[in-house]
Amino acid sequence: MFEPTMVIAMASLIGLVVVTAALLRAWHDWLELKRAQLERTEKSDPSAxxxxxxxxxxxxxxxxxxxxxxxxxxxxx
CATH class of the missing domain: 1.20.5 (Single alpha-helices involved in coiled-coils or other helix-helix interfaces)
Structure with missing residues (x-):
């Protein structure tokens, strides 16, 4: 029914989508961490x-x- 080449291509595409989604989620979480650190620094000493x-x-x-x-x-x- 499916050729082996098509199965490998589809699996690779799905794997690429999963890795990309994980990296985007990690990037978003890292940005949130940096924002929280900046807010904490500003709240502790706004004149610093x-x-x-x-x-x-x-x-x-x-x-x-x-x-x-x-x-x-x-x-x-």
Whole structure:
């Protein structure tokens, strides 16, 4: 009735659909997890800067300290 090639093709297509659905569900759940983490962070300290901004600010402060130390020691930048 069905040729072996058709059976293999149909099984492969069904398997692909199942894997795709599982991956989409995992992606959706991961996004929900990240949203929940962001909301929890915002609720705990709404004035806190995001992690990336904090790193940039710390880097800027370190650079300012280096310049001030150079000025204090008499080194010309």
């Amino acid at each position: 800067a995001p992690l990336g901004a904090a790193r940039i600010e710390i880097s800027d402060l370190k650079e300012r300290i280096r310049k001030l130390e150079a000025i204090a020691s008499g080194v010309d930048l």
